[in-house]
Amino acid sequence: MKESWSAFDTFEPHFRPLVVIELAKDTKEETKEWLTQRIVEKKKNGGAQLLVKPLIKEDGERTDGNQHLYLVGASHLRLLLGAETVGLVKECNDNSMRTFTYSSRKTFKDFAENNHDFLTMAERQYIIKHELENLRAKDEKMIPGYPQAKLYPGKSIMRRLLTSGILVQIFPLHDAEELKKLRYTWYGQVKISYQPLDEIRCYFGETIALYFGFLEYFTFALVPMALIGIPYYVFAWEDYDKYVMFASFNLLWSTVILEVWKRCCAIMTYRWGTLLMKRQFEEPRPGFHGVLGINPVTGREEPVYSSIKRQIRIYLVSLPFVCLCLYFSLYVMMIYFELETWALDYHEENESNFSNLMLFVPSIIYAVVIEMMNRIYRYAAEFLTSWENHRLESSHQNHLILKVLVFNFLNCFASLFYIAFVLFDMKLLRQSLATLLITSQILNQFVEALLPYWLQKRHHKKKMYSVKADTDLSLFEQVNLEKEMGTYLGTFDDYLELFLQFGYVSLFSCVYPLAAVFAVLNNITELYSDALKMCRVFKRPFSEPTANIGVWQLAFETMSVISVVTNCALIGLSPQVNALFPESKTDLILIVVLVEHILLALKFVMAFLIPDKPRNIQIKLAKLEFESLEALKQQQMKLATESLKEETHGEKKMN
């Protein structure tokens, strides 16, 4: 990576803009001054010790009074110290991965005092974001100029500015040349290749790279299912034994791929250093509040909040609320099915154009209601999870994901379950499945990436930016362009989409083997549309170090267990299998249950036997732990006042 901000040379040689702060247009001068002062203030005085500069036009004249965009950067040294604070793990000269410390910087690979690219741009931006978010109030009682925006010691200033509406957004800047290179290797070429995961990680950070890694892995993993599924469609195989074989393969295969993914993930994140990052010692998330106290682990002062209170909030408020919502959602579904039968009856009674139209009404109403419920529920889930007041961002995310996941699962699959196990209508099930899968895939890609891209292009055309290539834009133009772009809200929706797709593929795989084929086709285009979305549609997101896909792993594993149950039940219900046991349904059910239990047991044994981390990674981790233990011993040795006296052991030998 070479120095490549196009506007670089319009500034002092040492200031490189990394992050943009956008304040509200009517922010008082007093507040601006206070904020910039706090940002540049030395660390020991409670500041962030960063560099900040108002964004000015090329001609150098400052648009006083209306200045609301600030560029934030930091000196190379400050960034290195920040890397130590956030606990970045980098590769050493001896190829081992170690937590970066400023004083041991010389032992790291590619480190040189003048190599400003030792930290990737994503890492630098992450450090700045971390420092800004952890800029906490000292003795201020309120934000200067805004008496209603109260502050108390330890409160995150940026958080308060955001909730008071003074701060519009903070976002990292794109690097036009790097982005151009990345785009080219990612989706600019026609030749089919692996995703450039390491490059994606350097530019967008680990969370997003891991998502693309998972998407790619998952697509490859679905290929065998798709290949086996095709002949079922081509030859219209309907024999139960073939279906049983396909379903059994699917169910065991899904366990294998999820277990192997853990290993692949460990390999990747070890290389990226995030596997070793100690998440439990991370600072509390900005939204975390509580009375100032002492963290029992680190001994440092920070807000503390009783874990019992949180548990009470989770189990006595959030859990009942989620259950109620699930019940309500099921209730709505039942109304939909009643409306459907009512519409059918009406259509049969008085057959007319109007009645024909009426047939579509229930579906439309249901779709609209579901969408509304989804949005309201999402909002409520976010509110509840914030209110639960988790200390760590990861824990917050996991609780939020779990809440939204359960609800989405029900909304997506309840109707299919109803058709399969209450109406016993396999034809309708296959039809609904195919419709849902294909329409949702097409809609998703359109709404998610292509439509915003098109809208944005049109918008840019209006503003006449597109006449210049991206790399030719001035910094002023670039910032103003990027601040208008949409904000990428995290990988949640992308994973959710994959999760629901996995549901379509595995839950009813013995009814519709072709689902895997569609999933593979979708994922291949998804790779490109997601890449397009990341590079062209959204503002650059902040990098976020992660070691695994978190609660999604559990979600996918749970789905694969549920699909054992559904597939066995579906096979048991199929007319071909039923025909084999004409006189005794009991035997049939017993056999199905037996097979189900064996499959479940096999899955658990497999999950138990396949180690989560490859052996070489295990050894590397053990080695690091061993070293850190030895270091602790040595430190204790130092601390002990008395040094080891002369060797007096073996003083009295006998014989």
Added chain:
Amino acid sequence: MKESWSAFDTFEPHFRPLVVIELAKDTKEETKEWLTQRIVEKKKNGGAQLLVKPLIKEDGERTDGNQHLYLVGASHLRLLLGAETVGLVKECNDNSMRTFTYSSRKTFKDFAENNHDFLTMAERQYIIKHELENLRAKDEKMIPGYPQAKLYPGKSIMRRLLTSGILVQIFPLHDAEELKKLRYTWYGQVKISYQPLDEIRCYFGETIALYFGFLEYFTFALVPMALIGIPYYVFAWEDYDKYVMFASFNLLWSTVILEVWKRCCAIMTYRWGTLLMKRQFEEPRPGFHGVLGINPVTGREEPVYSSIKRQIRIYLVSLPFVCLCLYFSLYVMMIYFELETWALDYHEENESNFSNLMLFVPSIIYAVVIEMMNRIYRYAAEFLTSWENHRLESSHQNHLILKVLVFNFLNCFASLFYIAFVLFDMKLLRQSLATLLITSQILNQFVEALLPYWLQKRHHKKKMYSVKADTDLSLFEQVNLEKEMGTYLGTFDDYLELFLQFGYVSLFSCVYPLAAVFAVLNNITELYSDALKMCRVFKRPFSEPTANIGVWQLAFETMSVISVVTNCALIGLSPQVNALFPESKTDLILIVVLVEHILLALKFVMAFLIPDKPRNIQIKLAKLEFESLEALKQQQMKLATESLKEETHGEKKMN
């Protein structure tokens, strides 16, 4: 603990015998000399640097030529250094638990240079055993005097001596006064109280204390089941709904107790320091062999053995062998049932005294065959596990336990499963269950503790030792008495007994609710008979640090999952429940399967939600990890040649 070896003052003031080495009576002088030399040799010369002394009679005259008993001890300093080597964790002055190092010894609680009881006697003996076992050959090609006993660099000398028959045994000495005190608090009083677990741990070590802790916990945990089970027997309740309730309670309760046990276990082992002991950095087990290489984790020289080779041996030899044995065992059981029916037919045809006797023949043959199979299998399992060549003792034990466990499970329960699910005979099932449970419990306690105790008493009476109280025996008498005692082969059989008991209680709990009552009664007497066994029947065992009950936790959890399946099936089979669904057996089965799935799901959710370690232990562990990371950082700082220059960051402020 005060100095209390009765024979203490007959030796030099600094030598306290801790461990006895018994060599074969005809061992050559040359070998004896070499061995004692190697034991006392300095550590840097490859010795163990311990103290060793031949056992001599009180009158001081050495029985030359026939000297084969040696006492091993160590200086206080040597023991402290040994404690550092084995990685003992002790309590510090600030109540935190830390790995002991000699140089930081002053920071530990109760440490004083002249306090020779800082280490418990069990710990001292463990250290000596560890040092003896890790006494490895240097350039010796064979054991001096025994050219056929080959040695190679790195081979454990004690191991070779043992396999060559030169070394008969190594065992730790009892401490008569301590033992007397322990016996009094343990089972000497009439009043009912908790087990003195901390005292047991000090005297016998963590593994045995943990077994007694588990036994006590498990007994308490069974009390609610027993209490609920009694009215079923008293009022002869036979309603299916009551049975369903009992079974459901049982199944969920068993998950709760197993999860809560993990927490109790963590609390105990944290206090004992074993929770923090790093097992993965332990030295390879003495039986481990391989070519000398470098351990990739520690960088130290030790035998290495390919993990792939081990995997191949496990999956391609051990696994098929175990499966074959299981199949054979099932086959034998089928023959038994055939013999049984044949005997019944014979009895019905020609009713005579002889035919009446013949009725018992199949059971007797089966019992004998089972016992033989068990012994042969146990031998084979031990051989196979040794052959798999596990590096760590814990891994070796786990593989051995798993093998024996599966076989014992099948032998114990296969006939009950056959009666329940093939013969559908609930009466017979209840009867067999009661017979098996009660007879096995009585037999076990008799064979395991009371019989050996009685035999030993008689033996002592013959040798006229019993005229003196234990504390009055001379060291010579004590050693000669103890070397004749049986060897305690580890907690395996004790856990196995509990495991099978848990099976009897939970697998068929809805058929025989009284099982829990018998289990509780048995366990109360078991506590006493096991205590008696440990204190009076067996040689003192070496202490073995452990942090949990290892593979037994998994075994018990698996059993509790299997019991959900069996109980649901039994309820589904019961005539009362069948009577409720007179026209449709299908509905019945579907409901049973549904209930089973809900119970299983609940169990997994509960296991997921209950944290394995209490919060305060989690914090303490996190704190220790945090400290060790900080220490690593500081060490890196030291290593870095350049120190931090003057603060140059923030060099260029703007605005």
